[in-house]
Amino acid sequence: MDTPGTIFIVEDDRKTRDLISAFLKYQGYDIAHATQASNIFDTIHEKHIGIVIADLKLLADIAPNFIEEAKKINPLLVLIGYRSNAHINSANEDNVFLLSKPLNLDELESLVMRAREFQTMKTPHAWTAPRAPRTLCSSIIGKSSRMAALFELIEKIAASNATVLIQGESGTGKELAARAIHQLSSRSDKNFVPINCAAIPEDLIESELFGHIKGSFTGAYANRAGRFEMADKGTLFLDEIGDMKANLQVKLLRVLQSKEFEPVGSTKSQKVDVRIIAASNKKLEDLVESQDFREDLFYRLSVIPITIPPLRDRREDIPLLIDFFLDRFNGEKRHAVTGFSSETLGILCAYDWPGNVRELENLVERLVILKDSGLITPDDLPEKYLSRTVQVQAPAVPVGNEFPESGICLNSVLDEFENRLILQALERTRGNKKEAAMLLNLKRTTLIEKLKKKNLAYGKESETQ
Numbered sequence: 001m002d003t004p005g006t007i008f009i010v011e012d013d014r015k016t017r018d019l020i021s022a023f024l025k026y027q028g029y030d031i032a033h034a035t036q037a038s039n040i041f042d043t044i045h046e047k048h049i050g051i052v053i054a055d056l057k058l059l060a061d062i063a064p065n066f067i068e069e070a071k072k073i074n075p076l077l078v079l080i081g082y083r084s085n086a087h088i089n090s091a092n093e094d095n096v097f098l099l100s101k102p103l104n105l106d107e108l109e110s111l112v113m114r115a116r117e118f119q120t121m122k123t124p125h126a127w128t129a130p131r132a133p134r135t136l137c138s139s140i141i142g143k144s145s146r147m148a149a150l151f152e153l154i155e156k157i158a159a160s161n162a163t164v165l166i167q168g169e170s171g172t173g174k175e176l177a178a179r180a181i182h183q184l185s186s187r188s189d190k191n192f193v194p195i196n197c198a199a200i201p202e203d204l205i206e207s208e209l210f211g212h213i214k215g216s217f218t219g220a221y222a223n224r225a226g227r228f229e230m231a232d233k234g235t236l237f238l239d240e241i242g243d244m245k246a247n248l249q250v251k252l253l254r255v256l257q258s259k260e261f262e263p264v265g266s267t268k269s270q271k272v273d274v275r276i277i278a279a280s281n282k283k284l285e286d287l288v289e290s291q292d293f294r295e296d297l298f299y300r301l302s303v304i305p306i307t308i309p310p311l312r313d314r315r316e317d318i319p320l321l322i323d324f325f326l327d328r329f330n331g332e333k334r335h336a337v338t339g340f341s342s343e344t345l346g347i348l349c350a351y352d353w354p355g356n357v358r359e360l361e362n363l364v365e366r367l368v369i370l371k372d373s374g375l376i377t378p379d380d381l382p383e384k385y386l387s388r389t390v391q392v393q394a395p396a397v398p399v400g401n402e403f404p405e406s407g408i409c410l411n412s413v414l415d416e417f418e419n420r421l422i423l424q425a426l427e428r429t430r431g432n433k434k435e436a437a438m439l440l441n442l443k444r445t446t447l448i449e450k451l452k453k454k455n456l457a458y459g460k461e462s463e464t465q
């Protein structure tokens with residue numbers, strides 16, 4: 001369903017429309033489009049449009065009395081107009097903002113923010129927050145812009161038959177994404193067949209993939225179908241493809257090219273119709289560089305490359321995932337853990353999660369088992385999560401000449417430094433945000449925005465501060 005925050009783009013030039021749309025979607029907004037007159041006011045009504053971004057010339061052609069009519073539907077509607085020869089009567093309208101020429105996305109972003117401020121000032125509840133939590137196939141959870149973009153991409157590519165290469169650190173959800181692509185595709189009523197290329201002994205993997213015929217090797221007592229055959233008309237998920245040995249890489253490449261294979265011990269080719277999704281937590285580009293992975297196979301596999309970001313790069317998903325797993329494990333184990341204290345959430349949001357979502361899932365399961373009921377507090381957390389808080393207090397930034405040999409990630413160091421100072425200011429003021437903002441020389445609202453964005457919390461949150 002569209003939220004009241006939906007932005008309506010009225011533009012007939014596809015390139016411009018797609019650019020504005022992609023940019024605002026990336027910012028987390030829902031977008032509706034119109035290129036012609038017919039039902040522009042119906043759309044505003046039905047989709048609860050809050051902001052219209054329009055080529056004013058086109059809008060004037062479509063609806064010369066746009067502002068008066070639109071205001072009748074939504075008195076708080078804001079029009080952001082661009083391009084010259086505006087025939088829309090915008091003089092003296094406080095809800096019309098004009099963009100300069102040529103279109104500048106930074107300026108557009110700040111006008112959208114201004115429009116939101118304008119609406120919030122008039123009625124505090126005019127906008128629902130953009131980027132509502134989302135799930136894909138009711139199993140993948142995420143509300144960060146990166147996950148929202150990933151969901152959109154998965155929905156788009158599911159419809160095609162193209163080979164997909166999913167990369168990302170261990171535990172980021174690569175298999176989950178592969179399953180979602182299969183589930184959303186026209187192959188969903190056929191098999192999704194996973195195989196972990198690193199987990200199967202080298203001498204068995206060929207037979208696992210392609211099957212074998214009776215007597216082809218010691219122990220082959222009967223004909224056996226391989227994963228390719230099992231996945232016929234469905235999807236084959238080749239996990240940890242980076243660990244596939246060179247001789248098998250050649251065979252896989254051949255199957256991808258010819259869409260046929262020979263079971264071990266057979267000379268007869270078998271046709272298959274399989275969609276391949278491969279995944280790797282090692283960077284395949286690096287393996288190609290070091291000649292451990294065939295370049296031609298890499299290009300065959302990465303027709304559609306997807307990278308799932310590590311959890312530390314999308315910290316806003318952490319509280320959402322915690323809630324999701326808490327519900328799940330409370331239900332599974334019939335326990336009644338009521339939630340996590342804000343201090344605990346703060347600690348978990350600041351943690352770096354080297355094991356990504358899998359580590360978070362395991363932690364929540366463990367806490368639910370041990371806690372049984374009530375609120376989870378920092379005392380319930382294993383030591384390693386707490387020692388990270390101590391690190392936050394310790395200098396995290398290289399000082400003087402002590403620049404680490406291995407270099408640093410400037411963005412995360414700066415981010416961490418900022419977190420540390422914010423937490424220290426809150427500690428000094430015992431959580432009073434107004435006073436902490438003064439210590440940091442920030443506006444109170446800016447501090448609140450930062451805390452929200454970084455998912456930082458200090459002790460018990462107080463709405464009145």
Ligand SMILES: Nc1ncnc2c1ncn2[C@@H]1O[C@H](COP(=O)(O)OP(=O)(O)OP(=O)(O)O)[C@@H](O)[C@H]1O
Pocket residue numbers: 139140141142168169170171172173174175176177239279280281321357358361
């Ligand atoms: N966005 C998410 N929402 C809900 N659960 C998730 C999400 N991402 C991962 N998980 C859960 O985390 C665990 C690890 O996910 P998955 O096995 O898909 O990761 P992976 O990247 O394939 O890991 P590996 O590289 O180690 O094989 C699974 O239990 C999965 O259900």
